[in-house]
Amino acid sequence: MMFNRANDLLGANWTLHDLRHTATFLMLDDPNMPPVYVQKILGRKYLSTLDIYKRPNRGDVIRAGLAHHARQEKPAQLDAQISRKQESVDLGIPTFREIVARTTAAATPPEPA
Structure with a gap:
């Protein structure tokens, strides 16, 4: 044969x-x-x-790796966008620090003149 x-x-x-x-x-x-x-x-x-x-061929592996990393970066980018939007929007609701500052200021008696 x-x-x-x-x-x-x-x-x-x-x-x-x-x-x-x-x-x-x-x-x-x-x-x-x-x-x-x-x-x-x-x-x-x-x-x-x-x-x-x-x-998988080399191109498939590279594309999959890049897509994976892009998915990992998106949540961080979204978190940054959300925090920027939260800082730029004033709803008139005081933050915890503002409430503490007001409460402390109201509870402190004025100094005599």
Whole structure:
């Protein structure tokens, strides 16, 4: 068999099953090859059986990492925006410090003149 001769020449011990795995990885990496076609080519009953062949490419990993960091920064940015808005809006409701200051000032008797 030609495959065995190639293995002998290369000093390899690949099997036809190894080639099947390699072909599956290559087909699933092709953006123009729908996974359902790969499923049919391999004779798989369920599309989920191809999950073991999924591997993210470098761009996918970078995009996912950047998106994760962006999500982590958003709560901090929102907190900063909310606190700025709270400082700029005066609803006429005194803060706790203002209440304490007024209470302390009212409770202190005036000094004699």
